[in-house]
Amino acid sequence: MSTIRGARERARIEVTAAIKDEARKQLAADGAAKLSLRAVARELGMVSSALYRYFPSRDELLTALIVDAYDAVGEAAETAHRASCDVPPVPAAHLARWIAVACAVREWALAHPHEYALIYGSPVPGYTAPQATVGPASRIGFVFIGIVEDAHRTDGLAVPPLAAELRPEAERMAADFAPDLPPAVVPALVAAWSQLIGLISFEIFGQFNRVVEAREAFFRQAVADLARNVGLLDDRADRTATRSAGA
Amino acid sequence: MSTIRGARERARIEVTAAIKDEARKQLAADGAAKLSLRAVARELGMVSSALYRYFPSRDELLTALIVDAYDAVGEAAETAHRASCDVPPVPAAHLARWIAVACAVREWALAHPHEYALIYGSPVPGYTAPQATVGPASRIGFVFIGIVEDAHRTDGLAVPPLAAELRPEAERMAADFAPDLPPAVVPALVAAWSQLIGLISFEIFGQFNRVVEAREAFFRQAVADLARNVGLLDDRADRTATRSAGA
DNA sequence: GTCTATAACGAGATAGAC
DNA sequence: GTCTATCTCGTTATAGAC
Structure with a gap:
């Protein structure tokens, strides 16, 4: 039976x-x-x-495709994160993990541009995403939160300054998504996440045509800069800005 | 006659x-x-x-709508830029101009979400943008380039460090788009532009639902952080990071 | 119970004759 | 420019096969 x-x-x-x-x-x-x-x-x-x-219904089929796509990026990110924790002889530094996960997301997007467009492109007219999509959609976010929490626990963070008007919102966001982090880094983290998707969308949607050629090198640099914005510390030596000549 | x-x-x-x-x-x-x-x-x-x-043809009508949309955001950005240069008693600082232009772009997007989706959302299947769109599409970019060039001329920039592998690409991009800027800031500028659109897209496309509530304050903070990435100097006092406790 | 096939609805797009 | 016959669509009701 x-x-x-x-x-x-x-x-x-x-x-x-x-x-x-x-x-x-x-x-x-x-x-x-x-x-x-x-x-x-x-x-x-x-x-x-x-x-x-x-x-x-047709909408339920669409929802299934959307959930699958979110789960696929989420899994790509989680896999890259796990791998970056296992590099011999010691686990990779937090910045290296951040970059590895970001690159994994970009590579998934390059390999699945239409599913990427489905979840991060224009909304489908007449379709409103049901509650069932929010869990899968946030998987990827929690990977980045995990990296920053790790960094906070071990090395500490360069907590970015926070405008006073954003303080209550930062407290609320931190309470909701990452209670272990200093509130000021949580909006920075959400912003960095949306900016990462902005970078990838420009590449996937063709906005970098005739503008950026060395796409991967460009991406790695941009993503490392994003990591700095959320407070991840960089142990490399050459990361101090030089002052250009003013008038 | x-x-x-x-x-x-x-x-x-x-x-x-x-x-x-x-x-x-x-x-x-x-x-x-x-x-x-x-x-x-x-x-x-x-x-x-x-x-x-x-x-x-249908595609030519689409092209006309796309060109109109690019011109509309471009004009919103240019208008905000001109206004920010005229604030009494002295012209606004470069960071304030950067933020003003970014806010203008965001406000145009909020007022015209569908035209925004047309130019910065998923590409239309079967449609490839003709050459005629690239001029209007780059108007907005040149506004930001202009702000950074101004800052470079007067106050100078905190030129961000550049990975060696990205050096030739940075030189090429600088030669193409902003020959007066230090090459290292040009990729940072292009990245910041895509990240600005990433921020706006997340808001317009609903990805911030149940995540970010105080949208404008959040946006201003994120955009100011982006400006820092391209080397714009901040004359406000409270912009130094504080170190969070590590292990 | 689980599935597939037939037929139909109302709405919309499309192609061609006129 | 108009009209019509023929397509597609999402969706449902119903009947029958396993």
Whole structure:
């Protein structure tokens, strides 16, 4: 009896995966706004009404794709983080971990540009993300929070100065997301996260065409600068600014 | 005869504007991917073939909307910049100008979220931006370059350190876009620009929901930190980081 | 119970004849 | 420029196969 249920469930899982795979293909071709249940069904040799056994509506299929994409970036980030903690002979410095995770996110985006656009590009008209997406969406954020918490515990942070008007908001954000961190670093961390996505979006969406050529080197430098903004300390020697001549 | 031609041209300009207005409405409702010449025509009480006398294709209409949007943000930025140069009794400090321009861009985006998504969101499937968009697209960038050049000339800059591997790219970028600036600040400037858009995109696209509440204060702080990354000097007293306790 | 197929709805886009 | 016949879409109701 359990085998029968197992077989059914296995079939169900396979069909569900096939539907999502085909839907992802169509995402790449036509964009999320034009995702069509009928077209997916047609391509799979099914009839459209059969899809409703697997996804109760087009929006639910979209939601599943979005959740998968968030989970995929999140996992790429977590994997890179784990790997960076295991480098012999000693764990990598916190800044190196930060850069490693950022590069992993960028590489996932380069490998999956359409799924990236689905989660970090323009919202799909008429679609509002349900509560189910917020957990997967925040996985990646917690990786960066973890790195900074680690740094705070061991080396300490260069806590960035905080405008007085932002103090209560910083306290609230810290209480919500990272109670172990000094409140001032939490807005800086959220800003750095959005700025990291800004860097990647410009590259993926073509805004760096004819502007930036050495994309990876450029990215690494920018991401290291972001880390400095959140207070990660840099043990390299050559990181002091030089003053350019004024008038 | 010139009056007749003038009247004709005036009519043509009016119809062109009406078409673009209606197209913008549809952008807001259905997204750029579904922009349809027929629907625009229907709404205007015209027949679809008549539209082709104004725009030779759907893509050309899209291009016109994109160029308009880039010009609108560009103009918002330029206006804010001019205003910030005229504050009595003395012109605002360079950091204040940087923040003023960034806020102007953000406010334009909040007022025109769909046009913002058109230029800084996911690319429209099947559409590739023609050369005609690159000029308008770079207007906003040159505003920020101008501010930093000004600062370089008068107060000097805290030139950020540059990784050796990025040196040749920085030289090339500086030669192309800002030959008067120290090469090291040019990649930092381009990065800051993409990061500014990252901040705004997260707000416009809803990624800050349930995360950031005091949006404007948060934005001002983040943008001031970005300015620091490109080397703008801060004359305020309280901008030195404090060291948090490590292990 | 679990699934697929047929048929239909109302709305919208599209192509072509006129 | 107009009208019409034919497509697509999301979605539901229903009937039958395993």
